[in-house]
Amino acid sequence: MKITKLFNFKYSKIYIACIFVLSIISSILTITYPLIIGNIVDKIGNANIINTIVLLLSVFIALFLVNTILNCVLAIYNSKLSKTLKDSLYKKLDLLSLSTIEKEKTGNIINLFTADIENISNGIIQNFSKILMGITTICFSVYIMINLNIIITFILIFVSILMFLISKFIIKNTTNLFDNRADLLGSLNSYVEDIISSKTTLDNYNYKDKIQENFNLKNNNLYKYGYKAQFYSSLNNPSTRLISNILYVSIGIIGIIFAKNNLLTIGNISTFLLYTNIFTRPFNEISSIFTEIQTAFASAKRFSNFMKNDISFEFKQNNLLPVNSLNGIIEFKNVCFSYNNNEPLIKDLNLYIPKNKSIAIVGKTGSGKTTIVNLLSRFYQIQSGEILIDGININNIDISTLRKNIGIVLQDSKLFNGTIYENIAYANPKASKDKVLTSAKLAFVDTFVQRLPNGYDTIINSSDMLSEGEIQLINIARILLAKPPILILDEATSNIDLLTEAKVQKALSNLIKNSTSIIIAHRLSTIINCDYIAFVDNGKIVEIGTHKELLDKKGKYYELYTSQYKL
Numbered sequence: 001m002k003i004t005k006l007f008n009f010k011y012s013k014i015y016i017a018c019i020f021v022l023s024i025i026s027s028i029l030t031i032t033y034p035l036i037i038g039n040i041v042d043k044i045g046n047a048n049i050i051n052t053i054v055l056l057l058s059v060f061i062a063l064f065l066v067n068t069i070l071n072c073v074l075a076i077y078n079s080k081l082s083k084t085l086k087d088s089l090y091k092k093l094d095l096l097s098l099s100t101i102e103k104e105k106t107g108n109i110i111n112l113f114t115a116d117i118e119n120i121s122n123g124i125i126q127n128f129s130k131i132l133m134g135i136t137t138i139c140f141s142v143y144i145m146i147n148l149n150i151i152i153t154f155i156l157i158f159v160s161i162l163m164f165l166i167s168k169f170i171i172k173n174t175t176n177l178f179d180n181r182a183d184l185l186g187s188l189n190s191y192v193e194d195i196i197s198s199k200t201t202l203d204n205y206n207y208k209d210k211i212q213e214n215f216n217l218k219n220n221n222l223y224k225y226g227y228k229a230q231f232y233s234s235l236n237n238p239s240t241r242l243i244s245n246i247l248y249v250s251i252g253i254i255g256i257i258f259a260k261n262n263l264l265t266i267g268n269i270s271t272f273l274l275y276t277n278i279f280t281r282p283f284n285e286i287s288s289i290f291t292e293i294q295t296a297f298a299s300a301k302r303f304s305n306f307m308k309n310d311i312s313f314e315f316k317q318n319n320l321l322p323v324n325s326l327n328g329i330i331e332f333k334n335v336c337f338s339y340n341n342n343e344p345l346i347k348d349l350n351l352y353i354p355k356n357k358s359i360a361i362v363g364k365t366g367s368g369k370t371t372i373v374n375l376l377s378r379f380y381q382i383q384s385g386e387i388l389i390d391g392i393n394i395n396n397i398d399i400s401t402l403r404k405n406i407g408i409v410l411q412d413s414k415l416f417n418g419t420i421y422e423n424i425a426y427a428n429p430k431a432s433k434d435k436v437l438t439s440a441k442l443a444f445v446d447t448f449v450q451r452l453p454n455g456y457d458t459i460i461n462s463s464d465m466l467s468e469g470e471i472q473l474i475n476i477a478r479i480l481l482a483k484p485p486i487l488i489l490d491e492a493t494s495n496i497d498l499l500t501e502a503k504v505q506k507a508l509s510n511l512i513k514n515s516t517s518i519i520i521a522h523r524l525s526t527i528i529n530c531d532y533i534a535f536v537d538n539g540k541i542v543e544i545g546t547h548k549e550l551l552d553k554k555g556k557y558y559e560l561y562t563s564q565y566k567l
Contacts, residue, residue, distance in 0.1 A: 123296025134282025
């Protein structure tokens with residue numbers, strides 16, 4: 001997507017037209033008043049001077065009103081543009097696949113929503129207005145000054161071009177510095193977020209010194225590029241102002257010489273001195289805002305690159321079938337999958353799970369257990385084969401319908417900012433309060449909620465407020481409330497003590513009986529009652545059967561089970 005398309009929101013062209021017209025009017029009024037002041041100087045002692053003073057005051061009042069309206073329009077336009085960019089960015093983020101998001105640093109994405117969008121909305125349009133006013137001022141000023149004195153005009157033009165070349169040289173040599181500064185800022189944001197989210201682990205391993213060392217390294221690199229970018233860009237404004245001040249004095253001296261030879265009036269000299277500031281101001285402003293322009297375009301480049309990410313395969317589907325609910329008959333047919341087109345992790349997988357049956361998937365770490373359930377939920381796209389639910393290829397099922405019918409409890413499920421009640425009701429916002437509380441009691445959330453000062457209305461604003469086991473009980477309460485036809489439990493009770501786990505397993509047993517369930521667990525004692533147990537090794541199912549059948553077979557599952565029993 002081209003970023004320019006995002007500027008075409010409702011009434012966008014009207015706002016831009018208003019900014020364009022008001023900027024030109026402001027420039028014309030700015031150019032006009034030096035002529036009037038010069039006229040007043042020449043008319044001192046003349047009876048008609050009062051009318052000229054009234055005209056000057058009128059110009060100043062009109063200039064004030066025009067600039068006030070212009071600033072209001074700019075503020076409104078910037079706010080609308082910022083909102084449009086954030087809406088588009090969020091929609092794009094929502095359409096990206098999990099694998100694409102995993103490649104992006106979290107800090108960079110957050111930076112897009114905050115600093116980058118503000119840089120674009122504030123930097124581009126406001127500076128567009130300033131540049132437009134500057135160009136208008138230069139053109140009209142040149143025309144007026146040539147009619148006053150061509151020699152002084154050419155001196156002004158020559159010096160102004162010199163100022164422009166200085167600005168251009170500095171801009172050329174600082175662009176890369178600003179780009180690097182923005183990239184380093186995103187990297188630092190990601191690192192800080194990792195530190196905050198992993199603080200308990202880092203403190204536990206007394207990793208503070210290494211964290212501090214890494215932070216200092218990243219922060220020093222950011223300082224180095226930030227300092228250089230700001231320092232070299234800051235040289236621009238003083239350099240051009242020095243030339244402008246020298247020019248001001250020179251015009252005064254040259255003007256006096258011309259006045260002595262009756263080539264200029266005192267009023268003309270006053271006008272030229274005012275034009276010295278007005279004419280050189282655009283060059284000074286360009287030099288002062290070039291940092292904002294560079295930053296804005298660097299942000300726009302990052303925004304545009306992110307928006308070019310290909311949307312997820314799940315939102316490109318065609319030939320969708322009208323499916324509202326699923327029964328839960330699952331089949332994997334010759335499924336192959338690899339991450340980033342590397343060595344296949346899942347190889348020629350075939351698996352059939354009847355309706356309302358439970359299957360446990362076991363195997364060594366990294367054998368592909370979690371990947372199998374992620375493929376069922378279409379978090380990733382398979383390279384070959386097909387996955388069917390009720391005989392329908394999941395690629396032909398609307399993604400929202402598919403995931404609405406699949407309930408997942410992960411080992412590291414997350415809670416959201418809000419109350420405990422809201423976190424449980426998240427699974428079914430339309431559920432009655434009684435159903436929410438019943439699910440919470442079945443999941444034994446009551447055992448710790450009653451100790452909290454506000455009970456179910458306790459606001460969770462940090463995952464550190466609850467233990468991992470308590471967080472998992474809330475997630476289990478969610479799934480009990482949702483009652484999906486397909487249930488995935490990925491180490492769902494690993495963070496819960498054995499006594500509570502036995503009770504939770506009992507609460508889950510009714511849900512498992514009434515849904516097609518896929519259970520991943522390292523603790524084999526929790527899955528011995530499943531209808532089937534599949535042993536996965538190197539992305540393939542090498543054994544499948546009941547607990548007793550696999551023990552009698554004395555294969556891979558038998559080795560794993562007996563090793564746990566001995567431990």
